[in-house]
Amino acid sequence: MRDNECILIYESIYNGNTVKIAKAIARTLGCKIVTASDALETDLSIYKTILLGSGIYFGNLHPSIIKIAEKLDNSPQRIFIFSSRGNPMHGRYHSSLRNILSRKGKSIAGEFTVRGYDGTGPFLIFGGGSCGRPHEKDIERAVKYVRTIFPEYCVKDYYKTVVNKIPVKDGITNTYKIADNNNNNNNNNTIVIKGDIVSVNQNLCIGCQKCVTVCPMNILSAQNGKALPVNELDCTLCRLCSDNCKERAIYIHYTWRDAINVAKRHSGRTTL
Numbered sequence: 001m002r003d004n005e006c007i008l009i010y011e012s013i014y015n016g017n018t019v020k021i022a023k024a025i026a027r028t029l030g031c032k033i034v035t036a037s038d039a040l041e042t043d044l045s046i047y048k049t050i051l052l053g054s055g056i057y058f059g060n061l062h063p064s065i066i067k068i069a070e071k072l073d074n075s076p077q078r079i080f081i082f083s084s085r086g087n088p089m090h091g092r093y094h095s096s097l098r099n100i101l102s103r104k105g106k107s108i109a110g111e112f113t114v115r116g117y118d119g120t121g122p123f124l125i126f127g128g129g130s131c132g133r134p135h136e137k138d139i140e141r142a143v144k145y146v147r148t149i150f151p152e153y154c155v156k157d158y159y160k161t162v163v164n165k166i167p168v169k170d171g172i173t174n175t176y177k178i179a180d181n182n183n184n185n186n187n188n189n190t191i192v193i194k195g196d197i198v199s200v201n202q203n204l205c206i207g208c209q210k211c212v213t214v215c216p217m218n219i220l221s222a223q224n225g226k227a228l229p230v231n232e233l234d235c236t237l238c239r240l241c242s243d244n245c246k247e248r249a250i251y252i253h254y255t256w257r258d259a260i261n262v263a264k265r266h267s268g269r270t271t272l
Contacts, residue, residue: 006031017084036064053082195229204249211241
């Protein structure tokens with residue numbers, strides 16, 4: 001995807017609810033992600049698709065997001081709106097932004113809103129409302145939705161197509177070769193995936209070693225110019241590797257059982 005295709009702009013000033021969704025969406029689409037303050041200094045007319053998101057404050061999106069919408073010119077662009085809210089009721093939180101975008105002739109590609117932790121007002125009595133939100137399922141819903149709206153920006157997770165997966169064992173990296181007849185970027189149309197919990201698409205990996213550097217548990221190693229998972233069972237599922245992979249070559253796969261096993265495995269640790 002070219003750099004002028006898609007940009008995600010967000011404002012998250014309270015509990016970091018919106019930024020969780022924003023990062024997951026940006027990672028899925030492989031698009032540029034900036035804060036609202038940075039976007040105000042950016043020429044947004046060069047982008048074909050713009051995603052705008054923030055928390056809900058007094059029934060509306062953050063004023064900086066509204067300001068950005070007012071700054072947009074009248075050129076044709078697709079806009080996606082997302083938000084996080086403390087109120088359990090789904091109100092008309094996006095209406096003012098939609099009205100501005102409509103006046104400018106923008107096309108609304110889709111909208112998404114999710115519950116977020118709220119530690120204000122009467123919720124303080126109970127330790128806050130919507131505790132733990134947005135959680136993993138909320139993020140998964142957001143990612144699944146944007147994949148249906150913007151399939152042209154998404155990288156396929158080939159690991160999910162593997163039918164007979166090999167059990168994960170300590171110190172052993174499983175390798176899967178997947179035929180993809182629709183992959184025009186590879187001469188032999190074979191995708192090589194290494195790893196299960198942490199799977200690395202060897203076709204996309206450029207060997208920058210950023211994932212190796214940021215992983216606190218030394219799960220990844222650089223071998224033959226590629227990133228390779230070497231200690232997957234030590235993975236804490238922090239997603240630092242996938243979040244920092246600009247090529248989107250890394251995916252994290254786990255079930256709730258895997259998450260419990262991670263907690264058990266590291267319960268006796270006192271240091272990294």
